[in-house]
Amino acid sequence: MKQVHIATFGCQMNERDSQTMARVMNGCDYRITERMEQADLILINTCSIRRKAEEKTYSLLGRLKDLKNRNPGLVIGVGGCVAQQEGPRLLERVPHLDLVFGTRMIHQLPALIEEVRSGKNRLSRIEMVQGELYVRDLLMAPGCSPGLKASVTIMQGCNNYCAYCVVPYVRGPEESRGSREILAEVEALAAEGVQEILLLGQNVNSYGLNREGELTFAGLLDLLEKVPGLERIRFTTSHPKDLSPELMGCFGRIANLCEHIHLPVQAGSNSVLERMNRGYTRQDYLKKIDQLKARCPGIAITSDFIVGFPSETEADFEETMDLVKAVQFDDIFSFKYSNRPQTPASNFPDQVAEEEKGRRLMELQTYQKKVTLSKHQTLVGTIQQVWVEGNSKKSPQDRMGRTRTNKIVNFPGPPDLLGKTVPVRIEKAYINSLKGVVV
Numbered sequence: 001m002k003q004v005h006i007a008t009f010g011c012q013m014n015e016r017d018s019q020t021m022a023r024v025m026n027g028c029d030y031r032i033t034e035r036m037e038q039a040d041l042i043l044i045n046t047c048s049i050r051r052k053a054e055e056k057t058y059s060l061l062g063r064l065k066d067l068k069n070r071n072p073g074l075v076i077g078v079g080g081c082v083a084q085q086e087g088p089r090l091l092e093r094v095p096h097l098d099l100v101f102g103t104r105m106i107h108q109l110p111a112l113i114e115e116v117r118s119g120k121n122r123l124s125r126i127e128m129v130q131g132e133l134y135v136r137d138l139l140m141a142p143g144c145s146p147g148l149k150a151s152v153t154i155m156q157g158c159n160n161y162c163a164y165c166v167v168p169y170v171r172g173p174e175e176s177r178g179s180r181e182i183l184a185e186v187e188a189l190a191a192e193g194v195q196e197i198l199l200l201g202q203n204v205n206s207y208g209l210n211r212e213g214e215l216t217f218a219g220l221l222d223l224l225e226k227v228p229g230l231e232r233i234r235f236t237t238s239h240p241k242d243l244s245p246e247l248m249g250c251f252g253r254i255a256n257l258c259e260h261i262h263l264p265v266q267a268g269s270n271s272v273l274e275r276m277n278r279g280y281t282r283q284d285y286l287k288k289i290d291q292l293k294a295r296c297p298g299i300a301i302t303s304d305f306i307v308g309f310p311s312e313t314e315a316d317f318e319e320t321m322d323l324v325k326a327v328q329f330d331d332i333f334s335f336k337y338s339n340r341p342q343t344p345a346s347n348f349p350d351q352v353a354e355e356e357k358g359r360r361l362m363e364l365q366t367y368q369k370k371v372t373l374s375k376h377q378t379l380v381g382t383i384q385q386v387w388v389e390g391n392s393k394k395s396p397q398d399r400m401g402r403t404r405t406n407k408i409v410n411f412p413g414p415p416d417l418l419g420k421t422v423p424v425r426i427e428k429a430y431i432n433s434l435k436g437v438v439v
């Protein structure tokens with residue numbers, strides 16, 4: 001049996017795509033290996049959303065040159081966003097690369113690899129195939145256990161064209177999968193023992209809107225509520241402009257929908273939001289936050305921020321800080337703006353100096369760390385229902401689980417708690433996790 005190593009850079013969508021690659025290759029007799037030196041095939045799943053992830057791709061490709069020299073039979077392929085953007089230019093730039101495949105070519109991988117092997121041709125295939133085939137996930141190969149948690153792609157692509165983002169260019173327009181097909185996949189995963197599902201899409205809030213007669217995202221959640229054995233449903237990502245009252249109403253009503261929403265706001269200033277082409281104002285966003293909190297008290301809200309977007313003034317940044325203070329997020333992911341090729345923002349004037357971006361980022365993160373810690377501290381002494389999903393990273397003899405609000409809880413307990421929901425009294429709070437004891 002041949003061996004394939006898959007290296008993944010970037011977001012959850014990319015991790016999901018890598019799992020699909022693994023399944024596709026598994027279906028044609030490739031075994032996954034963690035050791036690159038043993039592989040007959042190395043696939044690099046790339047991300048170009050942030051400069052850092054892209055740099056990692058080129059650094060890994062550079063390191064693979066020696067391996068290819070020592071093993072000329074090795075096939076190296078690059079997929080994902082960088083592949084989609086660069087296409088044949090990547091083959092020119094990296095002479096030891098054999099295959100470049102686009103974001104909608106994953107299911108063609110076996111044929112492409114065969115073509116490379118048999119004809120010894122170097123190939124670039126980045127067509128944007130329309131239709132469902134690219135998105136259809138294969139169910140688990142026989143003998144493989146999906147584990148307790150799994151993610152299911154419900155749509156791909158994006159129609160929003162935020163000024164800083166490459167996704168619409170590299171993943172194409174939005175396309176939703178059929179709800180019956182998603183239901184069948186979730187039922188099959190639940191029958192294999194999966195208890196928690198993460199529904200994935202660039203903007204799940206607009207699920208179904210681009211498909212005639214299809215359910216809305218709220219309708220899909222209603223459908224999945226009834227899947228036997230499915231304890232928890234989570235989803236990501238939600239675009240604030242498409243967060244409907246119908247979807248907000250699902251929290252607290254659908255029994256297995258966790259009380260957590262990741263709602264990326266990116267900035268708190270209307271002029272920055274407008275230049276970002278986000279399609280909402282800070283007032284719209286704050287109103288939706290109030291509605292969410294009113295409908296589902298205790299819901300955890302997390303967000304993404306970009307600081308130092310072109311022309312962002314100190315006053316704009318203060319508005320971002322003001323919004324962060326008003327919402328009191330459970331946690332945030334925040335980044336310095338970096339120019340991404342092909343995006344409108346990369347041509348915007350008035351780029352903010354790196355040093356200034358760094359200062360703003362530090363101020364934002366310092367404030368948020370205090371809020372996150374203080375939110376965790378309010379849980380000390382409470383009893384939380386924790387679904388146990390594995391071992392603690394720091395002390396593997398302890399168990400690790402999450403509250404429905406997505407807080408990580410570590411606690412001592414026997415391994416057979418895995419997959420069970422247990423009441424845990426919280427005793428200590430840290431920035432990234434909680435510690436407790438089973439009661």
Ligand code: SF4
Binds near residue numbers: 168
């Ligand atoms: S919604 Fe905006 S940031 Fe998100 S994937 Fe689409 S274009 Fe990118």
